[in-house]
Amino acid sequence: MNDRLERYAELAVRIGANVAPGQILAVTALVEHAPFVRAVARAGYAAGARCVDVNYVDSHVRKAFIEGAPEELLEWSPPWKVTRQQYLGDERGAEVSISGDPEPNLLADVDGDRVGRAMPRELMELSGRMMLDEQLINWTSVSFPNAGWAETIFGEPDVERLWELLAFTVRLDEPDPVAAWREHLDRLTSRAAALNERRFDALHFHGGGTDLTIGLLSDASFEAARFHTSWDREHVPNMPTEEVYVAPDFRRTEGVVRSTRPLALLGQLVEGLELRFQGGKIVDVKADAGEEVVRAQTQRDEGASYLGEVALVDGTSRVGQTGVVFYNTLFDENASCHIAFGKAITRTVEGAGTQSTEEHRARGVNHSSVHTDFMIGNPEVAVDGVTRDGEAVPILRDDRWVL
Amino acid sequence: MNDRLERYAELAVRIGANVAPGQILAVTALVEHAPFVRAVARAGYAAGARCVDVNYVDSHVRKAFIEGAPEELLEWSPPWKVTRQQYLGDERGAEVSISGDPEPNLLADVDGDRVGRAMPRELMELSGRMMLDEQLINWTSVSFPNAGWAETIFGEPDVERLWELLAFTVRLDEPDPVAAWREHLDRLTSRAAALNERRFDALHFHGGGTDLTIGLLSDASFEAARFHTSWDREHVPNMPTEEVYVAPDFRRTEGVVRSTRPLALLGQLVEGLELRFQGGKIVDVKADAGEEVVRAQTQRDEGASYLGEVALVDGTSRVGQTGVVFYNTLFDENASCHIAFGKAITRTVEGAGTQSTEEHRARGVNHSSVHTDFMIGNPEVAVDGVTRDGEAVPILRDDRWVL
Numbered sequence A, B: 001m002n003d004r005l006e007r008y009a010e011l012a013v014r015i016g017a018n019v020a021p022g023q024i025l026a027v028t029a030l031v032e033h034a035p036f037v038r039a040v041a042r043a044g045y046a047a048g049a050r051c052v053d054v055n056y057v058d059s060h061v062r063k064a065f066i067e068g069a070p071e072e073l074l075e076w077s078p079p080w081k082v083t084r085q086q087y088l089g090d091e092r093g094a095e096v097s098i099s100g101d102p103e104p105n106l107l108a109d110v111d112g113d114r115v116g117r118a119m120p121r122e123l124m125e126l127s128g129r130m131m132l133d134e135q136l137i138n139w140t141s142v143s144f145p146n147a148g149w150a151e152t153i154f155g156e157p158d159v160e161r162l163w164e165l166l167a168f169t170v171r172l173d174e175p176d177p178v179a180a181w182r183e184h185l186d187r188l189t190s191r192a193a194a195l196n197e198r199r200f201d202a203l204h205f206h207g208g209g210t211d212l213t214i215g216l217l218s219d220a221s222f223e224a225a226r227f228h229t230s231w232d233r234e235h236v237p238n239m240p241t242e243e244v245y246v247a248p249d250f251r252r253t254e255g256v257v258r259s260t261r262p263l264a265l266l267g268q269l270v271e272g273l274e275l276r277f278q279g280g281k282i283v284d285v286k287a288d289a290g291e292e293v294v295r296a297q298t299q300r301d302e303g304a305s306y307l308g309e310v311a312l313v314d315g316t317s318r319v320g321q322t323g324v325v326f327y328n329t330l331f332d333e334n335a336s337c338h339i340a341f342g343k344a345i346t347r348t349v350e351g352a353g354t355q356s357t358e359e360h361r362a363r364g365v366n367h368s369s370v371h372t373d374f375m376i377g378n379p380e381v382a383v384d385g386v387t388r389d390g391e392a393v394p395i396l397r398d399d400r401w402v403l
Helices: A002-016 A031-046 A058-070 A077-092 A112-117 A123-134 A147-154 A159-171 A177-198 A291-298 A318-322 A357-363 B002-016 B031-044 B060-070 B079-090 B114-117 B123-131 B145-153 B159-169 B175-200 B291-298 B317-320 B357-362
Strands: A024-030 A050-056 A092-097 A138-143 A202-207 A209-214 A244-248 A247-259 A263-265 A269-271 A274-278 A281-288 A308-310 A340-341 A370-375 A382-386 A392-397 B024-030 B049-058 B094-099 B137-145 B203-206 B210-216 B244-246 B249-260 B262-265 B268-270 B274-278 B281-286 B307-312 B338-342 B371-375 B382-386 B391-396
Touching: A002 A031, A002 A138, A002 A159, A002 A177, A024 A077, A024 A357, A024 A370, A031 A050, A031 A092, A031 B060, A031 B094, A031 B210, A050 A058, A050 A077, A050 B049, A050 B060, A058 A112, A058 B049, A077 A123, A077 B079, A112 A291, A147 A159, A159 A308, A159 A318, A177 A244, A202 A247, A247 B262, A247 B274, A263 A291, A263 A370, A269 A291, A308 A370, A318 B210, A357 B024, A357 B159, B002 B031, B002 B094, B002 B137, B002 B159, B024 B079, B031 B049, B031 B094, B049 B079, B079 B123, B114 B291, B114 B391, B145 B159, B159 B317, B175 B244, B203 B249, B249 B307, B262 B291, B262 B371, B268 B291, B281 B291
Parallel strands: A024 A050, A024 A092, A092 A138, B024 B049, B024 B094, B094 B137
Antiparallel strands: A202 A209, A202 A382, A209 A247, A244 A308, A247 A274, A263 A269, A274 A281, A308 A340, A340 A370, A382 A392, B203 B210, B203 B382, B210 B249, B244 B307, B249 B274, B262 B268, B274 B281, B307 B338, B338 B371, B382 B391
């Protein structure tokens, strides 16, 4: 057990964040993740980090904040958290974010509108800029199996079973996980290359209640898995990762999309989500549960109701093979095609990283303080690439890659 | 159980920190204290706090830091922690610090010299100045019973037994704890007044291997329990509290003192501590365990090897009545007379709060980035007040107040 934890922490530090000697390593985690955080700290120092700084978050304290804080503080960014983020960027630090919420529906009974609005705006914009635009830091997101999360998935706190699934999806079950990761990253990169050769004008998702067309930018390219910082440090932002993704033209999304997996969002489970787009914009939000949270989030700022990412994943991915719904976006988005409303992955757009918000908008690249992924793929949903001539080329059928 | 936790949190927030409506409330705690932190957050908002900000500390991460960080970072203060503390002072915030270490000897096998030096100097000086000199914030220290702490005391994780002791010492067992606290605080205040009437020139501790004379300042007064901020908000810094204390003349301590209880210090248990003073200064440090940590701490800066506090407590205190060694200074110092090397409690010295370090030193008031209490009283140790004429007046005999 301990050995597994140490190996997993090492994978997160050496392959995920790829911490360089002398770097500061920031860790963000829930208090329930303490055993893993400790292993990450040890692995960080072993990799040569000069300081590991942990920011523990407590969902119950956040709940008390959303219920009890005055209206004007809901979007407030504590100055010291801004200082910390700024310092991390200035120093070209590394970051490991840990997910795996033991109570993903803890805020079910809290006013959804407040839940959707309660996010530190300045801090989120700052960290979004650092991580996605300026690419100042090498970062990764990983998850830690815990009793509450296991209970959410299986109906019982079978942590061992969750560990086995996790080990499979992050290739800890391989004799040489590091080598297995390199091979896997190469495979995803080839898939992105195949898509880029076609230079599709749009993607069309259809079936199972979805009929959605997403316009693509002519100067954006699908990418996969590997990021590089502006100072050329490779890192893997998500573990697991199975997606190829791109920033779409935010002005050209049309139609209706249904989510295919529940979405754990800010402490509420969003189920049966259906969004309608017109001229790129979300004009209607419906859900069986969590509707208010999504609506409040999409109304936070101008860009929050437009898309910032579209990603293709097929059911043969390791996460898909498990057949499990994880109630954790890091996993569920890697079992299924997904889209995100909010901030664009600017690094997929030629030369966009250093451009201003206005320049982004002018060329169809979305800007927002949020970036919320949700799952839209399953065997019922076919995906076509649409050429500039209007021809539909099958990319996914029955949840399998056919391009 | 939950009801008890909520009542205890309310006591900490309403009597301890005495949070005012609209204040920001900072909480510092170990990750193991999460259940209590959550109750404190709820109690904070219920008392009208506009924001409860929690700083979770992880002893294992700190251990990895001390073992792995480069030498020059041991005393480093992360800029964002300085910003946080500064903000708290600027905003006249409140603070609840939670102790109760589940593993007070976790760093037993770490180089004691590094353990003793690894403290963020700028941050500690800043918070010391705010809490003790300028008195900008209303703060309190409380403890949370947990399995590890109970095991340290009893040899088994009997949390329920620890809760019962805690409830007794903090008067949660009273039908009206708030009224019981007011009465208790009045009693301690009278004891301080009785001492102040005598205007002793020195205190003399003798017996059980101790023979120590501590010179007092003519313009300092014993105080007890109640603090007031500079903007006149009453608060109770320690719960429990049973002591009357004063800042001594740091230049006039002479002799030898033996600690009478183990001291949990920075992750190591210090046992059998014996210090020798000459001209106020600690000139010799001996201990059966933890000697290096104490030595490193007393060598951090010029003031660290001089006294900043002497406090009188008798064995009839509620903590004393339990007959238990708590391995937690907040409790053990309230069962026994104690002294602290390092920073003086400047508020006990007339007009010292707003004076500079140089002015303090010139009048015999110590300054340092540390303030470490340790226990020196038990039935073998007699305490006398020494008058200006050299007459010895008994204050404590057989661990009972006799003045």
